[in-house]
Amino acid sequence: MSASADPPASPARKRSVVRSLLRLWPYVRPVRARVFGAAGVAVVAASMSLVMPLVLKWIVDGPVAEGDTAGVWLGGGVLLLVGVLEALLFGLRRWLVARPLAGVEAGMRAALYRHVQRLPVTFHDRWPTGQLLSRGTGDLQLLRMFLAFGLTFLIVNSATILIGFGVLVAQDWLLGLVLIVPVIPLIGMCWLFEVKFSVVARRAQDQMGDLTTVVEESILGIRVIKGFGRHRSQARAFRALSRELMDTEIHKARLLAAIWLVILALPELFLGVALVLGVGQVADGTLTAGTLVAFMTTAMALRWPVESIGFLLALCNEAATATDRFFEVMDGKVPPETAREKGPDDGDAPDGLVFENVVFRFPDAPPDSPPVLDGVDLHIRPGETLALVGGTGSGKTTLIGLVPRLHEVTSGRILLDGTDIATLPRREVRARVALAFEEPTLFSASVEENVLMGADDAGPGDLDRALRVGQADGFVAALPQGPLTEVGEQGLSLSGGQRQRLALARAVVGRPGFLVLDDPLSALDVHTEARVEAALREVLADTTALVIAHRPSTVQLADRVALLSGGRIAAVGTHAELLHSNDEYRHLMTGERTEVPAS
Incomplete structure (x- = not known):
């Protein structure tokens, strides 16, 4: 007959990130064609950056080696065409998702508002207003950003990395294996990061709700605060909560900096090793200069997809936390319209x-x-x-x-x-x-x-x-x-x-x-x-x-x-x-x- 009353207090998430995010599917399903279409367009656009190294290989090993000026200009024109096509495809991706996902956010906000209106009075007696406000504003904006940007680039960058490593191995299997070696420690570090970051992300979003509650109460009770001269004590309470939130955000930043350090440093180290080995092979004549240029250009094109892993993992965790917080309200039980059938008497x-x-x-x-x-x-x-x-x-x-x-x-x-x-x-x-x-x-x-x-x-x-x-x-x-x-x-x-x-x-x-x-x-x-x-x-x-x-x-x-x-x-x-x-x-x-x- 009633919703569970007390808002949860910042526990570590009990369900996985993937299972949490899958709960958004009913809201995304009406616009799934445009969302997945945009992801497909983005994959094609990202693949353009992997085509460019192959064009460069042809230019270096062909027209440049043979002194063919016309061939160099032709290759340059192809590169320009590929770059323009890539830009147009990314613009199309943006157009495909902007309006539909704004509609998804609006639909979720409307659903939350309708549900809150129908929840029993006992629910509202125990849930701070700021917690409800933060779920209906900041959390839903975060989910829209994840669906429009994070989800798309998680798919795109994963596909780009897989295709790119395939291209690297196809060009030279030994150098390709050198760059694949750091993947194993990266996976372990990302798993450890996800476990720690999920707890901190939940704490930060709950603290934002508490801070919103203090601000809302201070504004509504401004006459009492002024009448009793309590502005200093209210300011101290606000500063204390703000300081807690700041400390949590700094903790988040430290975790993100640590994973970024590993993600940036480890591939760069092995990229240097691959470059040294490649130069040696070119000197020995076992590898053409064009192949080395194509290999290194492909590896450089994979830097952003690899470096973005930390940011995308953080965004996924925050989106999963926002999803959990959204459904904590939506899972509240609404009393039935009629509690029992009409009695015979x-x-x-x-x-x-x-x-x-x-x-x-x-x-x-x-x-x-x-x-x-x-x-x-x-x-x-x-x-x-x-x-x-x-x-x-x-x-x-x-x-x-x-x-x-x-x-x-x-x-x-x-x-x-x-x-x-x-x-x-x-x-x-x-x-x-x-x-x-x-x-x-x-x-x-x-x-x-x-x-x-x-x-x-x-x-x-x-x-x-x-x-x-x-x-x-x-x-x-x-x-x-x-x-x-x-x-x-x-x-x-x-x-x-x-x-x-x-x-x-x-x-x-x-x-x-x-x-x-x-x-x-x-x-x-x-x-x-x-x-x-x-x-x-x-x-x-x-x-x-x-x-x-x-x-x-x-x-x-x-x-x-x-x-x-x-x-x-x-x-x-x-x-x-x-x-x-x-x-x-x-x-x-x-x-x-x-x-x-x-x-």
Whole structure:
């Protein structure tokens, strides 16, 4: 019913690089023709560099040795033609992959965004925002670079090396074997590099996610940071994480420098040996000068494919790590749209909002831990408003979160007009139930767009009515562009009370059949609260409502009150009845506590 909650902490990758990268195939498959076509074109283009030594051999052993000037010019023209053809083929490769792979990146980002939106609230409660952001931005950009450049040149350079060594051995098998000898130690060094680099690459990308989280929190909490003068401590925290990331990147650079040193030095050493042996053979007359020139030119043409091995290995490891991080999110389990089939007795249930023996435990909680809600039974009749009261940590917010299926009940059931919500698609449940949270969230959009999020088919008349109910029409009209005014990120350009009134307007704009409010008036002054309550009574008269209340003024909106204590409904009655009969309720509402006389 829930995703695994905690983001992994930088382990060494458990699967191989190849198996990790193969998971990208479903996203690449639609453009496979152009990707593999580009790789084929690039192989042909790289082969042009191996044709040039053969042309040089013909020029040296033929026209140059014979003094044929026309032949030299002909050979030079062929070399020019081969070079131009090579450049055109590499340009074609670039054209083939640029747009399709940008589309692959966009498709993966869209898939990640859709999946994150569908993941349960428990997932978002435990994953840092920065980790999700880094996966959707930096990691996907890295994957696009790998697919467009790394993968192509891994294929091209591997093919070039194999063909090139074949050409070398064909020209002179002894000199060819001299250059093949360092391949064995190179393979061993590359394997050792891959093992070490994969761990460091994962650590660096996770640290980048942590750093992104700190930046995001600092920007969103800038008022708190400035208000408490905490900019220095935040800067120290940022510097510490930045220093850790820098140390990891330096470690990566050292590993890469070490493998590059081996890859550059070892072939150069054996290339020098081959040159000495070749000059000796030319002096002995067992090898022509043209063959030696062709051999050495071919060997020099193979320098870039061999030298690029370290860079391509690093890119493959980073791409595999980015793939793992991407699928850590994509592998998160999305709760099913309907949890169970409709029961045979569902039609006999009463109308309104009904909780039947509801038990809830967070999915990642230990099996032997006590449930947050333990056997909640409650019936809110059609058109009735019920206030939910309880101490801090009693489970009020969790209980109301079960109604729109932000969480799924562990056992028991919740009914909307006789229908178990677990048998309904989540979209249908949320179309029937409207919410307003104590901490209002607004988006970087206009007032109108924020309010009309509460209903798909609401119009200007519904907007005006909702703003009047929330007593937001006055301050909205005074904004520079009225309802079309952009409220900025999280609506921080507005006061807390203004944001709360817009959130209430969003909840009522669609005239919902069921209304769930989490202490919706907590940020309002007493005069505004009284006006909102008066307007809200008209709405509550036509809907079934469950309202979390902490103040007597909010309780007055309700027909009845339910006291939640110890995960259960401890008492239900009117405000006056519970004040008279229940000590816990009286203490919550007035602060008074009845002393039990000593026996």
